[in-house]
Amino acid sequence: MFTFNPRNCPKCGGHPGSIVERLVVYANIEPVDGFGKPDRLGYEYGGDSEVNWNSQEPWKEDDKVSLICVDCSHRWDASMSQHYNAEDMARAIHAESLAKSEGR
């Protein structure tokens, strides 16, 4: 399980509904005859692609992920922390709200 900072949409306060991820796609290309001369052989897109689903991972910039608001579709960058159980996550959220109330 994860927590994000900032945890809510900076525009409307809504929850994140999606995380932007990326994956590798192998686009099929076909040789195009260059007037019968092998050294003039070119290529064009063949029209189909194969998605490598094992390559899917969060899109990160400056070690931050991109989140999409479930209410207004606004996109914002946030740091992402992984927690291995609910107790660990609750402790992190408590520490975060303490830091916020103390103005840190």
Ligand SMILES: [Zn+2]
């Ligand atoms: Zn929003």
